[in-house]
Structure formats: structure tokens, C-alpha cells
Amino acid sequence: MARDAFVNMKPHLGFCHISCGDDLFQLIGAVLCHHAHEFETLISNEIIKDGYWLHWVNDVLPAEQWLLKHPGEWGDTLLCSLSETCPLVLGPLEPLNKPSQPALNLLEIEPLEAIEPLDSQLGVDPQKCVPDVLSHALFGQPTPTDAEQQHYSQAVPTMKTYALLDAAKMPYLLPDLLLACGLHYESLFQGALQDEISNHAPYLVELEQDHRFTRQLFTGPQGILGLWEKSLGIFIRTRTEFAELRHHLRKFTRLQNEQGKGYFFRFWEKTSLPALTHGQPAELAEALLQDSSYLGQCWLIPLPEDHKVITFKRHPDRHGQPTRPAKITEEILTALNTHIEQFQDQQMIKNVLKRFDDHELTPPAPDQAHLLNMLTLLRTEGFSDKEKRQDAIDSYTQAYSLGLADQALAILKKSVQGPAIRLWHLNKLIQDSTP
Numbered sequence: 001m002a003r004d005a006f007v008n009m010k011p012h013l014g015f016c017h018i019s020c021g022d023d024l025f026q027l028i029g030a031v032l033c034h035h036a037h038e039f040e041t042l043i044s045n046e047i048i049k050d051g052y053w054l055h056w057v058n059d060v061l062p063a064e065q066w067l068l069k070h071p072g073e074w075g076d077t078l079l080c081s082l083s084e085t086c087p088l089v090l091g092p093l094e095p096l097n098k099p100s101q102p103a104l105n106l107l108e109i110e111p112l113e114a115i116e117p118l119d120s121q122l123g124v125d126p127q128k129c130v131p132d133v134l135s136h137a138l139f140g141q142p143t144p145t146d147a148e149q150q151h152y153s154q155a156v157p158t159m160k161t162y163a164l165l166d167a168a169k170m171p172y173l174l175p176d177l178l179l180a181c182g183l184h185y186e187s188l189f190q191g192a193l194q195d196e197i198s199n200h201a202p203y204l205v206e207l208e209q210d211h212r213f214t215r216q217l218f219t220g221p222q223g224i225l226g227l228w229e230k231s232l233g234i235f236i237r238t239r240t241e242f243a244e245l246r247h248h249l250r251k252f253t254r255l256q257n258e259q260g261k262g263y264f265f266r267f268w269e270k271t272s273l274p275a276l277t278h279g280q281p282a283e284l285a286e287a288l289l290q291d292s293s294y295l296g297q298c299w300l301i302p303l304p305e306d307h308k309v310i311t312f313k314r315h316p317d318r319h320g321q322p323t324r325p326a327k328i329t330e331e332i333l334t335a336l337n338t339h340i341e342q343f344q345d346q347q348m349i350k351n352v353l354k355r356f357d358d359h360e361l362t363p364p365a366p367d368q369a370h371l372l373n374m375l376t377l378l379r380t381e382g383f384s385d386k387e388k389r390q391d392a393i394d395s396y397t398q399a400y401s402l403g404l405a406d407q408a409l410a411i412l413k414k415s416v417q418g419p420a421i422r423l424w425h426l427n428k429l430i431q432d433s434t435p
Contacts, residue, residue, distance in 0.1 A: 008034060009032045009033055009034055009087075010032070010033070010034075010062050010063070011030060011031070011032055011062070011063040011079055011082055012030070012031050012032075012033055012035075012036070012039045012060055012061065012062055012063065012066075013028060013029070013030050013060070013061065013063050013066035013067070013070075013075050013078065013079075014028070014029055014031075014036070014039055014043075014057045014058065014059055014060030014061065014066070015027075015028060015057065015058050015059050016028070016029050016043055016047075016054060016056075016057050016090075017054075017055045017056050017057070017058075017096070018047055018052045018053060018054050018055060018093075019052065019053050019055060020051055020052050020053070021369075023095065024055075024095070024096040024278075025052075025093040025094060025095055025096060026093075026094045026096055027090055027091045027092065027093050027094065028073060028074045028075065028078060028090075028091040029043050029057075029078075029088070029089070029090050029091070030063070030075070030078035030079055030081075030082050030088070030089045030090075030091075031043065031082075031087065031088045031089075032082060032084070032087040032088070033087075036057070036060040039057065039060045040054070040057045040060070040380070041380045042087075042088055043057065043088070043090075044376060044377070044379075044380045045377070045380060046088055046090070047090075048373050048376060048377055051369065051373065053372060053373065053376050054376060055334075055338050056334050056338065058334075063075065063079055074091040074092070077091075078090075078091055096278070096279075106282040106283065106285070106286045106314065106315055106318065107277060107282055107285055107286065107289075107312060107313070107314060107315060108311075108312070108313050108314070108315055108316070109274075109277060109310060109311070109312055110310070110311050111308055111309070111310050111311075112133060112134070112137060112300075112308070112309045112310070112311065113133045114133075114307050114308070115131055115133055115134065115302070115307050115308060115309050116131060116220075116307065117131065117218055117219060117220030117221075117222075117223070117226065117228040117229075117304070118130075118131060118215065118218050118219045118220060118223055118226070118228075119219070119220065119222040119223050120219075120222060120223045120224055121223070127215065128215070129209060129210055129211065129212075129214045129215040129218065130209070130214065130215075130218045131218060134218070134300070134309065137237075137300060137309075137311065138161055138207075138209075138235060138237070138300065139161055139209040140159075141158060141159055142159060144156040145295075147294065147319065147320070148239075148294050148295065151294040151320065152294070156239065157239040157240075157241075157293070158239065159237055159238070159239055160206065160237070160238060160239065160240070160241075160242075161206070161207045161209075161235065161236070161237055162204055162205060162206055162207060162235065162236040162237075162238070162242075162245065163204075163205045163207055163217065163232075163233060163234070163235050163236075164188075164202060164203070164204055164205075164233045164234050164235075164236060164249070164268045165178075165202065165203050165205060165232040165233040165268075166202050166203075166232055166233050166266075166268055166269070167198075167199055167200050167201050167202070167203060168200040168201075169230055169231065169232050169233075170227075170230060170232065171199045171200055172199045174203070174232065175198060175199055175203070177213070177216075178203055178205065181205075181211070181212070181213035182213075183205055183206060183207065183208065183211065183213060184205070184206045184242060185203050185204060185205040185206070186203065186204055186242075186246055187201040187202065187203050187204075188201065188202045188203070188204060188246065188249055188250050188253055189201045189202070189253070202233070202253075202266075202268050204242070204245065204246050204249065206242050207235075217232070220304075228302070228304055229304050231270055231302065231304055233268045234268055234270065234273075234299050234300065234301045234302070235299070235300040235301075235302075236297050236298070236299055236300075237297065237298040237299075237300070238291055238293050238295075238296070238297040238298070239293040239294075239295070240291045240292050240293045240297075244291065244292045245291055245297075248291040248292065249267075249288075251326070252265055252267055252287075252288055252326060253265060253267075255326055255327065255328045256327065256328065257327060257328045257329065257330075258327060258329070263328045265328070267288060270301050270302065270303060271336075271339055271340050271343050272336065273285055273288070273299060273301060273312055274301065274310065274312075274339060275335045275336045275338070275339030275340070276332065276335060276336075278335070279331065279335075280329065280331050280332070281329075281331055281332045281335040281336075283323065283324060284326050284327075284328075284332055285312070286314055286318070286323050287323035287324065287325075287326045288326070289312065289313060289314050290314060290323050294319055294320050295313075295314075295319050295320075296313065296314045296319065297313065298311055298312070298313040299311065299312045299313070305347065305350070344386070345372060345375050346368075348375065348389075348390055348393060349368050349371045349372065349375075349393070351390075352365075352371065352393055352394055352397050353365055353368070353371075353397075365397055365400065365401055366397060366400050366405075371393060371397070374393060374396060375389065375393060377412070377413075378392050378393065378412065381412060381413055381415050382415050382418070382419055383412075383419050385419065388419045388420070388423065391423055392412060392419070392422075392423060392426070395408070395423065395426045395427055395430060396408050396409075396412065396426070398430055399426065399429060399430055399433075402430065402433050402434070404429060404430070404433055407429055408426055408429065411425050411426045411429065412426065
């Protein structure tokens with residue numbers, strides 16, 4: 001780097017949260033740079049070379065401020081190695097998802113067997129209302145535990161099954177379906193808000209095992225009027241009555257941060273609870289799952305695109321224990337945003353690779369890990385718009401299959417040009433190289 005480029009640069013220190021596959025790490029980085037955004041970009045570009053993905057950085061400060069705030073950390077040691085010839089230094093990796101971490105014990109998470117939705121079931125009598133794999137999980141009656149029998153002064157209530165469905169996924173249509181189905185349902189909203197957005201509200205529905213609406217929820221695209229692929233929401237098992245459960249869930253529709261700012265929390269989204277599984281965010285998930293029943297709730301979250309259903313419940317050792325009042329923290333917001341970003345990236349990559357399934361390519365299309373790193377790089381290089389990022393990863397994959405990966409990467413990294421200009425040059429490269 002030319003010496004003029006170091007003018008006005010200062011040493012900055014910050015914490016970096018990164019991953020490689022399913023393994024999460026934290027490290028401290030020291031960088032000669034102008035500001036926090038440049039710190040993040042330089043760190044991301046450095047670690048991507050070794051197959052790591054940067055989730056976020058925090059507490060990025062000029063070195064003198066950082067050392068005052070975090071004495072005893074690696075800051076002094078890293079700064080000793082920082083120079084114009086070595087403008088970026090990384091500290092040792094610290095694993096974040098060790099099995100011994102107490103926060104990991106707040107929840108029990110388990111994927112069920114591969115799920116195939118119901119088809120039209122022509123000639124089948126009686127017709128199934130749920131896939132066999134889900135029958136017991138959704139409508140079985142587990143034997144009450146000794147602790148439950150001691151907790152309830154009378155007979156232990158039966159286990160009930162609810163669906164929490166998002167009308168925003170099917171505006172106007174879902175409310176009409178609920179009105180016609182005859183099952184007990186209510187919106188989580190009420191009053192003027194419900195009047196205003198009733199066709200986009202979340203609805204709690206008490207399901208019956210042999211009901212036509214239940215069958216419709218679990219019927220896929222090969223059936224008639226199936227809703228499985230719509231990802232309308234989640235399923236809840238609990239011994240709590242309808243009114244009590246609705247009252248409990250309503251408390252989470254709008255939460256505040258420590259400063260009193262309000263947030264609308266769409267906890268019924270399939271990306272919400274899976275994001276709150278580690279550290280302090282898991283406390284919010286635990287509070288959400290703990291209703292008035294002793295065991296609390298078990299959530300079943302469908303992931304139709306992966307043919308999976310994931311179950312979430314509180315850890316057995318914490319049943320019946322109170323939880324702290326729910327608050328939205330920066331850590332929770334970061335966890336939610338990171339998980340949504342990862343989910344979108346995975347779907348984006350699946351869509352890209354699906355287009356190459358029917359073609360024998362030399363070289364072959366890049367693997368998922370390679371494309372995940374490319375998406376991270378694209379963000380740091382100015383592709384913040386999702387559609388342009390999708391176009392960029394599509395074109396890069398095509399260029400890769402033509403043996404033009406290095407040329408394509410060089411074009412995408414020319415951040416002095418806007419994303420649209422770089423995409424034009426990349427597509428021109430592909431056109432000129434296609435027989």
C-alpha cells in the first residue's frame with residue numbers, strides 16, 4: 001500500500017464474531033484504518049481467504065479508547081505487531097459454541113425425520129390429516145410426568161395443539177379460510193389495530209386432528225388447495241387453554257429495548273425462534289416458550305424448503321421456573337438479523353445451484369461454502385441490495401463454470417464502480433466468452 005494511503009489512518013481495535021461451517025468464534029482484530037466500517041470490510045476480506053465468514057463486529061474504537069474500555073484483553077499485544085507493512089493483525093480464535101456454555105442448556109432443539117407433505121390422496125379412505133411422521137408429535141397425548149402431577153392440584157390437563165398463522169402470507173384469503181373452517185381462532189391483535197390490519201394479522205387457531213383445515217395445512221403442491229408450501233406459521237403443543245395462551249403470546253408482539261423504544265416482534269416467523277438459541281438471546285426464546293403450564297410449550301417449526309420440521313422446548317431442568325421480563329437487546333437484534341441473512345443466503349445459493357443441476361460443467365459449479373464466502377464478499381464490496389446480490393452471485397457462478405472465476409472476482413471487487421456497472425462488465429465478460 002502506498003504511503004499516502006496511510007494518511008489520517010489510526011489503529012482501531014474491535015471484537016469480531018466469525019464462523020466456519022457450524023463453528024462460531026470470537027477474536028479481537030487490530031487494523032490501521034479510517035473508521036469502523038472500513039475496519040469491518042478489511043477484516044471480512046482477510047478472514048474469507050481462510051474460509052471464515054464474518055457475522056458482525058462490535059466495540060470498534062480507536063485504540064486508545066478501546067484499551068481504556070477493555071484492559072487486560074489482547075489489545076496491547078496486537079498493537080505491538082501493527083505497522084504500515086502489517087496493517088491488520090488478528091488475535092487468537094475463541095470458540096463460542098462450546099457444549100459447556102450454560103446458555104445452550106436453556107432450550108432443547110431437535111429436527112424430526114424428513115417430512116413429505118400430503119398429496120391429493122386419491123382413492124385413500126380414510127384420508128390422513130397429517131403426515132405419519134408428525135402424527136404423534138402433533139396430536140399424541142404424552143403421559144404426565146411426576147412433576148406435572150404434583151404441580152396440578154386436579155387432573156393434569158390434556159395436551160392441546162394450536163397453529164399460529166400469519167395472514168400477511170395470504171392476505172384476505174387466510175381470514176376467509178379461518179372464518180369458514182369452524183375451528184376456534186382469534187387474532188393476537190385487538191381493538192383499533194386489529195380493525196386496521198385484520199387481513200395481515202397473526203391468528204391463533206386450536207386444531208383438531210381429523211379436521212379438513214388441519215389436512216389443508218399439511219397438504220403440499222401435489223394436493224388440492226394445499227397450504228404447506230406457504231410457510232404460514234408454526235405449531236404449538238401445550239396444556240394451556242386457548243385464552244391463557246393467547247394472553248401469553250400477546251405480551252411478545254411488541255417489546256421494548258432498554259431505552260424504551262418499541263419493536264414489533266414477528267416471533268411466529270420460521271426464522272425467529274431458530275435465531276435465539278445461543279447466549280443471552282436464548283433467554284427471550286425461553287420466556288416465549290414458558291406459558292402458564294408447568295412444562296411450557298413445544299413449538300414445531302416447518303421448513304418446507306428443506307423438508308424438515310424442527311421442535312423447540314425448554315430444557316427439562318428449567319420447567320416451571322420463571323424467566324426474566326422480555327426485552328429487545330442489541331444482541332437479540334444482531335442474532336435475528338444474522339439468522340435471517342444466513343437463511344436468505346442459503347436459499348439464494350440453492351436457487352443458483354438448482355439452475356446448474358441439469359448441466360455437466362467443466363469446471364463444475366462452485367460448492368455452497370465457496371458461494372457463501374462470495375456472498376459475504378459481495379456485501380463488503382457494496383452489493384447491499386438483495387436483488388443485485390442475487391444477480392451478482394448468478395453471474396459469478398456462470399463465469400466460474402466457464403473458467404473465468406478470477407476475472408469475475410476482479411470485476412466484482414472494483415468497488416470504485418457501482419454494482420450495476422460491475423454487473424454489466426461481468427455479463428459482458430460472460431457473453432464474450434460464450435461460444
